[in-house]
Amino acid sequence: MRTFVALTIAFVTAVIPVYGQAGIAATPPMGWNSWNHFAGHVTDADVRAAADELVSTGMRDAGYVYVNVDDTWQGKRDADGVLHPNDRFPDMKALGDYIHSKGLKFGIYSSPGAKTCGGYEGSLGHEAQDAKMYAAWGVDFLKYDLCSFQDNMHKAEAEHPDDPNAANALMVAAYKKMGDALKATGRPIVYSLCQYGVDQPWKWGPGLGANMWRTTDDINDTYGRMIAIGFSQAGLAKYAGPGHWNDPDMLEVGNGGMTEDEYKTHMSLWVLLAAPLLAGNDLTKMSEADKSILMNKEAIAIDQDALGKQGDRLYESGDLDVWTKPLSGGRVAVGLFNRSWSVRDVSVDLEKIGFKGNAKVWNVWQGKDMGRRSGVYTSRIPKHGVTLLVVSK
Template identity: 85%
Template sequence: MRLFASLLCALLLSVAPAFSQTQLAATPPMGWNSWNHFAAHVTDADVRSAADALVSTGMRDAGYVYVNVDDTWQGKRDAQGVLHPNERFPDMKALGDYIHSKGLKFGIYSGPGEKTCGGYAGSLGHEEQDAKMYASWGVDFLKYDLCSFQDNMHKAQAEHPNDPNAANNLMIAAYRKMGDALKATGRPIVYSLCQYGVDQPWKWGPGLGANMWRTTDDIDDSYGRMIAIGFSQAGLSKYAGPGHWNDPDMLEIGNGKMTADEYKTHMSLWVILAAPLLAGNDLSTMTEADKSLLMNKDAIAIDQDSLGKQGDRLYESGDLDVWTKPLSGGRVAVGLFNRSWSVREVSVDLGQIGFPNGGSVRDVWEKKDLGHRSGVVVETLPKHGAALLIVGK
């Protein structure tokens, strides 16, 4: 009997995956994605250049390890249904090998529909086949975009008018199918749901093996859109944690249409939110200001903190916001935000965030310790500005 139990245990261990959902994304994934800057024009050379830049700039060592090819890499399927890349990507396995040779990870893009957002081949009806192909290429991350599958959802709802959940149930089943296919490959592949917050994916995403899910529609390189997305995350903190993260979309820092203070707000808010940090700029043209935001060690440490807690809004007063994020070691990150068009004072009462006797305060963007503070800490912020503090005992 003991021998049988030992053999059974060995068998179970042999078929169990060598990774868990939590281990795969214990902290929010960090890296680079091609879409925000290169969009539909991305090439193999652009991706290799981004991989090189992640290394040469120090971003890889700061934690940015995923190199993600977004939409428009796909070519046509052959008679056996195998999807081949287009002429801009002559050899995806070779591209993945190059990325891995730099100590980085390889990400790719598809969707549950027949077509992707850009009109390229999606994975509908080829989920298992595509997942096996991704694994053979050495893919480490899949962004799975709803887009054209919404047509299928509208059709399902029209065919079942008395079932208000028909469309959403079809969507969840489609995301589950790819999740199961990825798991069956045995390769640890981060599964990123890009479906714009439809039907509250933070409630059902973890059950599908997803590691992150979009909570909003697309971001763009504008202050108004960025804060609309970022501040709409209030109340979602309880749904995030190791292995499963809310995703308010990629970073626009370095793309040039916001001010330095607005980009500072962008980074401050995203790290408080424990958001995946996927840079979306041309890494070859980064300014020192871009680098100082993207690679600030304290800011990254807030995002990647081992406690695995997402921050949330402490209070809002007109155009002023205070957000906090619990950190390991009893510390608290505090984001102070001025959404107004003039210089304003924004304050936080340390007693209200767990420090009735005060605490040590570090200014993240100024890179300096402010010493022991008690009572109310006040920061004077420029229009659309932000301060990011770490408070400890």
């Protein structure tokens, strides 16, 4: 196992400049995923309805193009090892065709383990077979969730107690196997690693052909969980760029567990992080506030900026945070965050982010030109709220 670990590390080091297949995920992927709202009850009809709503609401035109079926679509494998969908998904190829007919892209879910998180069939031992099947269905995105493969990792730890890298090396090899299988199909498929940040995937994920990788455990529709995940991303900016993105998990906007200000904080933080934007709500029941947050063109433009830079924390003072993200054209996006339970003033020194003298300040959520500013810019922010700015010369 020690030799295997060394070879794995050598492999990753050798190929880390290669970011998946050329042209895939040049900006952070955007779309919709079934899990946050529908979880294990999702059906073919739910997914088709989501595709319809992405078009009719304007979300597709705003950039949300991936329609991703998460866990629990799987049925059983036949005698030849072919995995068939369950009765909630009568024809996956037809579903993919429907999604494509809407000008959208089709995403799916599996696991390197024998079982998925929901206890359905995983891809262990069937990686090449499944990858070919996905390509035949017209799949454009694969979320590959660690799940039961953790049992294999625990076994490796027990069998090699003197080798602290045994389990993680086994995991890396499993993700490499599917990455190779996807590449071999010849179809451009976004490869999304979902293994909760185990063993710092931002360091080795690109070398396996991954386009994005989870940096945290699962999000949920609460302010506390959302900010714990979002603000934990400080320091990871250098690992993101065109074709390879840090993923702090999907969006909860519209699921009802947070206030409008808290959802604006959620969206602001994710766009500053250049995170994949995968809506996780019931698109058929969106409020106008939900739509205004998810489809704010200027917020999306920060996330999708061609420079491809992830933002990072500028400074933190108690419950107040200031984050910045470099943008094309010498602009800078700035997030002023108030994590406290009362209205607070949050400030940023414009000179410290590269703007000496007058700078133009635009308030994204207000859609308002704040005029020419210099020195310290201060904004009064409600509890759990945010001011999202774009500053330019």
